[in-house]
Amino acid sequence: MRNIRRILSAAAVAVAGAVVLGACSSGGASTSASTFVIVTAAQPASFSYETSATGYEAAEFFKNTGASLLRNKYVAGTDGQAEHEDYNAFQGILAKSYDVSSDGLTYTFHLDTDAESTAGNKLTADDVIWSMERKFAVKTSIVSFISAPFITKPDQFTKVDDSTVTMTVAKKSYGYTALSLLSNVSYNVYDYTELKKHITSSDPYAVKWSETNANFGFGAYELTTYTPGEQMIYTANPGYAEGEPKVKRIVQRVVADAGQRSNLVKSGDAQIATQLRPADQVALADEKKAQVFDVPTNAYVYMPLLTTDGPFKDVAVRRALAYAIPYDKINENVYHGRAASISTILSSADPGFDADGLKANETDVAKAKSILADAGYTSDIKFTLTVNNSVPDLNETAVQIQTGAKAAGFDVTIDAVNSSAFQAGLAAKSFDASLGRDYAVVQSPPYVLSLFYTAGSPINWPNFESDALDKAIADGNAAGEATGSKAGTYWNAAQKVLQDQQPTIYINYVQPLNAFANDVDGYVFRSDNVIDYSQLSVSSD
Structure with a gap:
């Protein structure tokens, strides 16, 4: 499904919820390999990073529907800690690899042109260059503020050919931070082929359109159903650069009460709960009703x-x-x-x-x-x-x-x-x-x-x-x-x-305020504190 579907009536919401739970839970205890239910406190305020970059729900949305050139390497935890990022190591997502010039000022990224956006378009260098332009051109974007002095203008990015782009930095010492920036959601690459359909004279970067329309990224999931204030349903992107995710469908339901979110994981009616009370986390772990992880937290x-x-x-x-x-x-x-x-x-x-x-x-x-x-x-x-x-x-x-x-x-x-x-x-x-x-x-x-x-x-x-x-x-x-x-x-x-x-x-x-069903694998702690859905699986997978 390439067009987002909205469910607006209360009756439709109720039916959708009933179908979800029936598909995901067997006797309220087991997890389906095809669908996960995640219960959360709210939804992102906008689908456009350039107009609404902050908040847990927004960050998780941008991570899972978008992709960047790189990401920090995921490494195994020690001393009982969960798998987590190595902040000093980088690996490719939309860039298969990168080279650094001998003077340390030019980085050359070799793109994965087989990668597909959630709208079904192949990645090209034009997507990268136009995305960089948008990040710096939109007045409400925070990218220029958070990137200086390492990346200060889109002209630092140049198209070599359809599958290659370069980035230059003013000082060799800026390279580490520039790579770190490129590894996170602020530098997600957008599908220019899709977004240019919605460009207008008053909206030259299709920002207004993308505030309420989600599928213009190269992420692991597309948003296929959006019920404002109720639920969002994600479907795996078979063209994702790191491979199609094991969990094919993510149902993210808004459940306002933290205690109820905890109980839904405890009963098996949800696989993951976020924004929990620590007391509920401790109770779930003590009763062995869910997994609660310790991580090298930066939160x-x-x-x-x-x-x-x-x-x-x-x-x-x-x-x-x-x-x-x-x-x-x-x-x-x-x-x-x-x-x-x-x-x-x-x-x-x-x-x-x-x-x-x-x-x-x-x-x-x-x-x-x-x-x-x-x-x-x-x-x-x-x-x-x-x-x-x-x-x-x-x-x-x-x-x-x-x-x-x-x-x-x-x-x-x-x-x-x-x-x-x-x-x-x-x-x-x-x-x-x-x-x-x-x-x-x-x-x-x-x-x-x-x-x-x-x-x-x-x-x-x-x-x-x-x-x-x-x-x-x-x-x-x-x-x-x-x-x-x-x-x-x-x-x-x-x-x-x-x-x-x-x-x-x-x-x-x-520590992170989430809990995972006992048969869920694949949690990785990230510096943005959100869950990378593409890594999730069932223990038996």
Whole structure:
């Protein structure tokens, strides 16, 4: 099926759900090799990365309906950890292979021209070049913000012939981060043959059309049925570059209640549940009703604070709040052992990692009160903490913060809003403070440090600018290899700026909040924290 089908009536939704469960579950316990049911909290706000790049559901959609030139290599876990990405190794998807020039400035990608999009068109160099143009031309795209200075313009990509493209970088040291960018969904390649059918004078890159029409990527799955607010059905793409997936059909159902999502995996009526409460995960694992994996996580719970208006314009208030948060209670009461203190947002596994002087935030109510008193505050600091109501662990964390910070002189109002309102508020930078569970998709140190703090970026939630931070990152970029020890001293300096200025309070590192039926194989932890459906299978496969 090449045209997405929408089911709009409640009756049709009910019938579709009944058919799905009947096909996927035998006596509520076994998994079908042909169809998996995944229960999730919400749906992507848009099918276009250039207009709606953030949010778990969006990232998972972009990963599974799209494909990039490369991906990070998947490697076996050790010490009980799940299979996961090796951030320092790259392998081809739409590029069968790549070469690097002797000066390290030119990368040549040899395309898999047998790969087919979900619309049925073969991959060509024109798809790559046009996709790069779109990413930088669309005003609402975040690609230019997250890619500088490594990739700054589409002209860095050149067509050699129908099956070959090159990329040039300004410095040899930029190559590692550029490859990392090309390995993730922000650099998915689009089907130009399909999208050019929908180009208009007012929409020269068919962005408006692609907001509501999904099948223009080279991913493992096409979206064949979309029921807004209810369910999405994916069908395997036989022309996928890495081979047709083993699971031929994915039914992704919206189930608002996290407890119900957990119960659906427990009963066998769903194979995977996402966005669970850690308490439910622990119960499922203890009862051996589902698999819950440990991974080398890069996901953190964090609180961006608006630094240009409201109470957090004052750095003293930001520092005081950082001391007021009950980190240990959050780890214990919300995450039940599936979280750990965070002292660095960079991977300590990097060869050049420098941890000197970095430390995790700690709870010290007396210190918080002292900071506020020294700054001249004599009454409680009132602010609103906004949270996405579809993410249960963050709602529970908000309550812990509200209770714990009160003793330090903070009067916190919690505003739980739906996913769309939450994303819109982030984009508008209208929240005093918000809670998110996020990560840097690219794990190159300069990318991680710049991601949420680039001046003018739509994802600079705190609206924070710092000359000291910018200088440390620039000096690191000029110091050679991004993972080298010389650059590492500058990444350390950049993190010290963030720890001193507290534009964002990093609360903890958390394990993935999903669960898998006991007979599901193929889970791989990715830096974007989403599930690669193409790797899934049944244990007996």
